[in-house]
Amino acid sequence: xxxxxxxxxxxxxxxxxxxxxxxxxxxxxxxxxxxxxxxxxxxxxxxxxxxxxxxxxxxxxxxxxxxxxxxxxxxxxxxxxxxxxxxxxxxxxxxxxxxxxxxxxxxxxxxxxxxxxxxxxxxxxxxxxxxxxxxxxxxxxxxxxxxxxxxxxxxxxxxxxxxxxxxxxxxxxxxxxxxxxxxxxxxxxxxxxxxxxxxxxxxxxxxxxxxxxxxxxxx
Amino acid sequence: xxxxxxxxxxxxxxxxxxxxxxxxxxxxxxxxxxxxxxxxxxxxxxxxxxxxxxxxxxxxxxxxxxxxxxxxxxxxxxxxxxxxxxxxxxxxxxxxxxxxxxxxxxxxxxxxxxxxxxxxxxxxxxxxxxxxxxxxxxxxxxxxxxxxxxxxxxxxxxxxxxxxxxxxxxxxxxxxxxxxxxxxxxxxxxxxxxxxxxxxxxxxxxxxxxxxxxxxxxxxxxxxxxxxxxxxxxxxxxxxxxxxxxxxxxxxxxxxxxxxxxxxxxxxxxxxxxxxxxxxxxxxxxxxxxxxxxxxxxxxxxxxxxxxxxxxxxxxxxxxxxxxxxxxxxxxxxxx
Numbered sequence: 001x002x003x004x005x006x007x008x009x010x011x012x013x014x015x016x017x018x019x020x021x022x023x024x025x026x027x028x029x030x031x032x033x034x035x036x037x038x039x040x041x042x043x044x045x046x047x048x049x050x051x052x053x054x055x056x057x058x059x060x061x062x063x064x065x066x067x068x069x070x071x072x073x074x075x076x077x078x079x080x081x082x083x084x085x086x087x088x089x090x091x092x093x094x095x096x097x098x099x100x101x102x103x104x105x106x107x108x109x110x111x112x113x114x115x116x117x118x119x120x121x122x123x124x125x126x127x128x129x130x131x132x133x134x135x136x137x138x139x140x141x142x143x144x145x146x147x148x149x150x151x152x153x154x155x156x157x158x159x160x161x162x163x164x165x166x167x168x169x170x171x172x173x174x175x176x177x178x179x180x181x182x183x184x185x186x187x188x189x190x191x192x193x194x195x196x197x198x199x200x201x202x203x204x205x206x207x208x209x210x211x212x213x214x215x216x217x218x219x
Numbered sequence: 220x221x222x223x224x225x226x227x228x229x230x231x232x233x234x235x236x237x238x239x240x241x242x243x244x245x246x247x248x249x250x251x252x253x254x255x256x257x258x259x260x261x262x263x264x265x266x267x268x269x270x271x272x273x274x275x276x277x278x279x280x281x282x283x284x285x286x287x288x289x290x291x292x293x294x295x296x297x298x299x300x301x302x303x304x305x306x307x308x309x310x311x312x313x314x315x316x317x318x319x320x321x322x323x324x325x326x327x328x329x330x331x332x333x334x335x336x337x338x339x340x341x342x343x344x345x346x347x348x349x350x351x352x353x354x355x356x357x358x359x360x361x362x363x364x365x366x367x368x369x370x371x372x373x374x375x376x377x378x379x380x381x382x383x384x385x386x387x388x389x390x391x392x393x394x395x396x397x398x399x400x401x402x403x404x405x406x407x408x409x410x411x412x413x414x415x416x417x418x419x420x421x422x423x424x425x426x427x428x429x430x431x432x433x434x435x436x437x438x439x440x441x442x443x444x445x446x447x448x449x450x451x452x453x454x455x456x457x458x459x460x461x462x463x464x465x466x467x468x469x470x471x472x473x474x475x476x477x478x479x480x481x482x483x484x485x486x487x488x489x490x491x492x493x494x495x496x497x498x499x500x501x502x503x504x505x506x507x508x509x510x511x512x513x514x515x516x517x518x519x520x521x522x523x524x525x526x527x528x529x530x531x532x533x534x535x536x537x538x539x540x541x542x543x544x545x546x547x548x549x550x551x552x553x554x555x
Contacts (some may be wrong), residue, residue, distance in 0.1 A: 015274075018530040037491060118311075119315070120309055120311055120313040121313050121314075121315060123275060123309075123313065124307070124313035125326070125330070126275060126302070127273055127275060127299075127302055127305070127306075127329035127384075128302065128326065128374075128378070129299045129300060129301065129302040129303040129327070129330055129331070130299075130330050131299065134330055138315075138326065138329065138330070139315065142315065142317040142318075143315055143316060143317050145317060206329050216317075218316050218317060218358040218359075218360055218362055219316045
């Protein structure tokens with residue numbers, strides 16, 4: 001175990017890479033996934049602005065994104081990644097497939113959350129002369145906020161899990177670290193240490209997410 | 220103030236269910252300042268009807284006029300603005316859990332673009348009006364049903380509407396809260412000069428607050444009128460619903476003749492009995508009935524059994540009718 005001094009800084013780097021990839025991807029996912037979830041909700045046949053065709057199309061794209069195994073998506077979106085980042089290798093490049101993979105995931109969760117807001121509250125806002133965008137802004141999103149926070153938490157945890165595969169495109173991170181230093185060098189202790197570290201990160205995230213969601217809930 | 224002309228609402232067929240005619244050619248008109256009720260059994264189309272007034276539901280045909288504006292001819296954007304002058308209160312309150320009581324009252328003001336300071340003071344003023352001035356910071360989850368409905372009423376009044384629509388506003392409340400909310404509705408109508416259209420399945424609610432009522436069944440108007448007029452009609456679906464016909468007691472087989480008398484402030488039971496017993500010398504007993512306060516007046520239906528002097532009965536009936544009393548002979552034991 002004397003080589004821990006050598007390994008430790010690399011573990012630290014790997015943790016930093018994971019946090020970087022997941023952090024930026026989570027931010028982008030929230031920025032794009034929530035609007036997509038709103039769009040899925042309002043264009044539904046019984047929604048605020050029914051657009052059955054658009055809704056079915058969006059549903060199809062979202063399902064496609066969710067059905068594809070992440071490792072396949074990683075390879076499939078390589079041209080897109082090159083277009084945006086300039087390369088397909090490295091942590092920054094891994095953010096693109098991570099974000100593309102997580103957006104449909106979050107969008108569906110957002111859709112479910114928004115659907116659970118009672119139709120009567122929407123009707124009440126419309127009776128006050130609210131525009132559709134007012135309904136989204138002042139009723140749907142605020143009323144669903146605790147549930148949205150829970151959805152974002154689940155998505156970030158899923159992102160951590162996806163990010164373990166980023167090693168396949170040279171993205172580094174904890175998953176990659178566990179494979180290279182633990183699995184491939186028959187160092188079960190390193191694999192185990194990485195898993196424990198991931199578990200701690202996920203636990204902390206989930207705990208913080210739950211607390212936040214609870215503090216927002218007044219129902 | 221509210222005028223529906225031959226309004227129909229047909230919901231298109233969905234799946235295996237065929238099309239549903241929820242409202243079938245309804246015309247009704249509510250005067251400025253009137254407290255009007257729409258009653259009917261569930262499934263009679265009441266809730267759809269009230270949503271046609273502010274166009275939450277678009278009528279399939281017919282016209283809707285509120286405050287002189289034909290809403291059914293306005294473009295969507297104008298309809299949206301017109302809704303601001305039509306407040307609405309719902310059975311399940313529909314307050315936002317994410318806002319405080321004051322925040323809920325401010326919501327319509329926000330939508331109307333009213334500034335923060337004015338919203339605050341208006342919310343305080345309205346919560347005081349509904350008796351919840353001390354609960355401004357409470358969340359809906361911390362309020363009782365009756366309190367939630369008061370907040371909802373304050374919210375509906377925030378943008379100073381001249382029409383208030385109430386959709387089963389007391390149906391989710393217990394008796395005490397119902398009485399409180401109805402008294403509040405009546406008071407705001409009086410103080411603010413509102414026109415109120417209230418939907419309910421409970422006759423007691425109509426009797427407690429309404430000036431006029433419309434009886435709806437399967438999407439059609441069965442009967443309507445001002446309560447004071449309806450109650451002095453001898454026979455009408457609405458008067459029968461408001462004042463159930465008395466049933467003769469078990470002594471129906473004891474002979475004698477039965478008279479059904481409608482008593483009002485103008486022709487109270489004392490006058491009727493005075494005429495029958497005092498002036499005509501008949502032997503009369505009360506076989507059934509009730510008298511209650513409706514729309515601020517005393518109304519009732521009594522079933523009288525005349526056991527002595529039956530031969531003079533036709534004369535007595537003539538005499539009562541001449542005095543303006545609603546009276547009819549009933550075949551013994553069978554009323555209706």
